[in-house]
Amino acid sequence: MISLKKNSPFLPQPKLAATLVSLVLLAPGAPAASPVFGALNDAELRGSATFRYLGFPIYDAQLFTPGGTPLNWSQDFGLELRYRRNLSKKALVNSTLDEMKRIGRAAPVRSQLDVCFDAVSKGDRYLAISQGPNKVGFWLNGRKVCTISYPGIKRSFMSIFLGDNTRSASFTRTLRGN
DSSP: OEEOOOOOTTSOOHHHHHHHHHHHHHSTTOOOOOTHHHHSTTEEEEEEEEEEETTEEEEEEEEEEETTOOOOTTSOOEEEEEESSOBOHHHHHHHHHHHHHHTTOOOOOHHHHHHHOOOBOTTOEEEEEEOSTTEEEEEETTEEEEEEEOTTHHHHHHHHHHSTTOSOHHHHHHHTTO
16 A cells, blocks of 8 residues: 655864754755655765666766664665656656566555656755665655555565665675675
């Protein structure tokens, strides 16, 4: 069912860094803060990586975990993809279902993904935040578009990017911050 709804003298100290980030986000014309910080308790960036297909960059990914800790499947976490190419809705839905099948994970029905996914243009951002093992919320460019409720959807969907059998082990290692 879907319901819509490291210490270095060259780096700023954590409190100073947090203050600087806050000032930048509050400045007129500053980019809006990602919804991950409001939807995931104590969210911190854990890792980031660029996924490439045949050498061409497709998207940049960022993993957010509570306190920036290593990925723990029993905790909620967020994954943001910033697209570097235009992709149709059909391509996103089909590739998601194909990847879930390839890695042997249960997949929701196509109609559920059709509600959540839309075509993306270069620069668009999709954010997925788990809400327990059976729900994942989706935001497109900072706007909540849906929540998929399906048995094991967190592991099924997120394993495409973070699992043990992804298309690129090096991408996954880097994204996981390992």
